[in-house]
Amino acid sequence: MRPLGTRYTNVHDPAPSRLSYRLMRFMLTPLLRRLVFYGIPGFVLALAVGLYFADEEHRENLRAFADDVHRSIIERPEFKVSAAQISGAGPTLEEDIREVLPVDFPISSFSLDVQEMRKILVELDPVADASLQVRDGILFIDVSERKPAFVWRKRDGLELLDETGHYVRSITARMDYPSLPLVAGEGADKNIAEARTLLASAMPLADRLRGLIYVGERRWDLALDRNQRIMLPAEDAVQALEKVLILNDTQELLDRAISVVDMRLSERPTLRLNDGTSSVLLRQIKSSGADQ
Amino acid sequence: MTDFYDAQRAMRSMRKAALQRGVIAVLDVGSTKIGCLILRFDGVDRNIDAETVGPMAGQSGFRVIGSATTRSRGIEFGEIVSMPEAERAIRTVLQSAQKLAGVRVDHVIASFSGGAPRSYGLAGQITVEDQFVTEQHIAEVLSACDVPAYGEGREVLHAQPVNFALDHRSGLSDPRGQIGKELSTDMHMLTVSEKSILDLAYCIKRCDLELAGIASSAYACGMASLVEDEQELGSACIDMGGGTTSLSIFMKKHMIYADTVRLGGDHVTRDISMGLQVPIATAERIKTRSGGLMATGMDDRDMIEIGGDTGDWEHDRRTISRTELIGIMRPRVEEILEEVRAHLDAAGFEHLPSQQIVLTGGASQVPGMDTLASRILGQQVRLGRPLRIHRLPQAYSGPSCSALVGVSLFAAHPQDEWWDFEVPAQKLGARSIRKALRWFKENW
Secondary structure (H helix, E strand, C coil): CCCCCCCCCCCCCCCCCHHHHHHHHHHCCHHHHHHHHHHHHHHHHHHHHHHHHCCHHHHHHHHHHHHHHHHHHHCCHHHEECEEEEECCCHHHHHHHHHHCCCCCCEEHHHCCHHHHHHHHHHCCCEEEEEEEEECCEEEEEEEECCEEEEEEECCEEEEEECCCCEEEEECCHHHCCCCCEEECCCHHHHHHHHHHHHHHCHHHCCCEEEEEEECCCEEEEEECCCCEEECCCCCHHHHHHHHHHHHHHHCHHHCCEEEEECCCCCCCEEEECCCHHHHHHHHHHHHHHHC | CHHHHHHHHHHHHHHHHHHHHCEEEEEEECCCEEEEEEEECCCHHHCCCHHHHCCHHHCCCCEEEEEEEEECCCEECCEECCHHHHHHHHHHHHHHHHHHHCCCCCEEEEEECCCCCEEEEEEEEEECCCCECCHHHHHHHHHCCCCCCCCCCEEEEEEEEEEEEECCEEEECCCCCCECCEEEEEEEEEEEEHHHHHHHHHHHHHCCCEEEEEEEHHHHHHHHHCCHHHHHHCEEEEEECCCCEEEEEEECCEEEEEEEECCCHHHHHHHHHHHHCCCHHHHHHHHHHHCCCCCCHHHHHCEEECCCCCCCHHHHCCEEEHHHHHHHHHHHHHHHHHHHHHHHHHHCHHHCCCCEEEEECHHHHCCCHHHHHHHHHCCCEEECCCCCCCCCCHHHCCHHHHHHHHHHHHHHCCCCCHHHCCCCHHHHHHHHHHHHHHHHHHHC
């Protein structure tokens, strides 16, 4: 038997003391174990972080640090955009674009909102479409300009329209664009598609055509030189015009002293003679009648 | 008699509670080492197709999550002789196993080999009044067994029905649902000294654990080391431990006899220590490193350094040949085996249809043991090692841990014992009336 009351210092016996055995069993209790290994450290960590950031200065420091990091990244030379290169735009349009885009170079590519810039560009009247791209530190802006297709004479001036009828820009003299056909009348831009088909059909009269007039916002008139006018109906205007052209081919209708070919009722074309012509014609008819 | 019955029933319900929690510890209290495994029951065999694999001999359904062994102290011949030291040893092994497992264990199933186990064959017979044999009838026939007077201070450790007979049809393992008149049973009962159980229970209680079952290590070794057909046809498992050599005889998958020879590997070590005049630790080292039982010509030239630290050069430089060592070890091992032979003969082992003998336990690892054992015990001797159980560490898969594995199997799938059946009501009533009468007699 081991002597009573002595400590087992020299005896090789790896047995744990009763206390340490109980303590270990206590620590192995599942709930306590989870509390000690996750709950308490988590709480202490949260507490420490909370206490540290309870101070306004510390929060400010953290924010400044975060800003510093953010800035140091976005200001790297790899992300710097130093210039914009605009292609596909005339000199005036290019100037307009530079004016309208809200960027000051050099700028970081993170602060460029290319989608927003494209939206701004497309809203410009002379711009049909635009694509923007940042490459090698340069903002490439590829613009396709609207091509003027018509000159629109309005009460308060002249405007250029493209082939969809969209406003391009205002001009001062019609003769700056002598090759473009002239349209007139309220709301002509709304129905420019029909004007284009009419123009295409009226190719035989191209040398005589002065312009197209939109009347009452529903139908087109063709204005020819010598104050001649072809009034077309609102419906089936092209067929009516082709009838006139056939009449012209066969009977030189438009070479005669006629001021208006009225096709508004296309089954019943009506001609209006020039002023004075009617009395001359009447006299001739009468005299020929008297001869008989 | 109802005391142990109630205690065993309480342990069974404790075991059920432990399985519900999923963690249980098994403890083998031996004379040389105390081993502990912590098992987790989480239904591993849910993935196994029961149709194709079968019950896997009971080793599925749980896995080992912690294991530890420690040197025994305070235990001799499988019995506790010094409570504080034994308690410290049990505490050590439980703490390291729990640490490894990372879970707290509250229930433990223990096995031990001491307590001078004694086997009894019981027989009982009843008349079945109903048409079919029911579980109630089985409980009745088990209660009808005439229990021998196994003496004061002894306790029943196992009481397993081994065989049922119904109207001259014997060899039934489960007579429930069958039709017959006369139901009789044979039961094997194993008693050990009450003190050894109480000591063990007290030590475990001191470690803040609940005892959820006790098994005899002879039984546990047989469960772990005998293969299925050996258990079925008749065989003996001889667990050669340090302090004791326990033997169990199995037949029809039931233990029918168990006994203990109070001789073991420690005696061999002590012989070497005395014969060579070396300390016990050195003798143990020489035995495990160079020991043997069958001398050959080679062994004459195989010189073993004995060593020593007395300071006397001549004394510390002694060498012996291996033949001399074998000459010391062999008589003692022969004595142990002859003692086993005597116990087997007393049990009537030679009448069994198959007489396979399986040697297991730490002391069976001496080279030449199988040859020597077959000379003494008979031709059908083999060295056994325990079944493999899920996640058992390699270091625990040797024959020295077969009792530990056996207790694990016992914890997972215990065989039916007497106390698994309900007490027949009229028997209990009669007993309590008799008790009341006795009380009247004693007090008036």
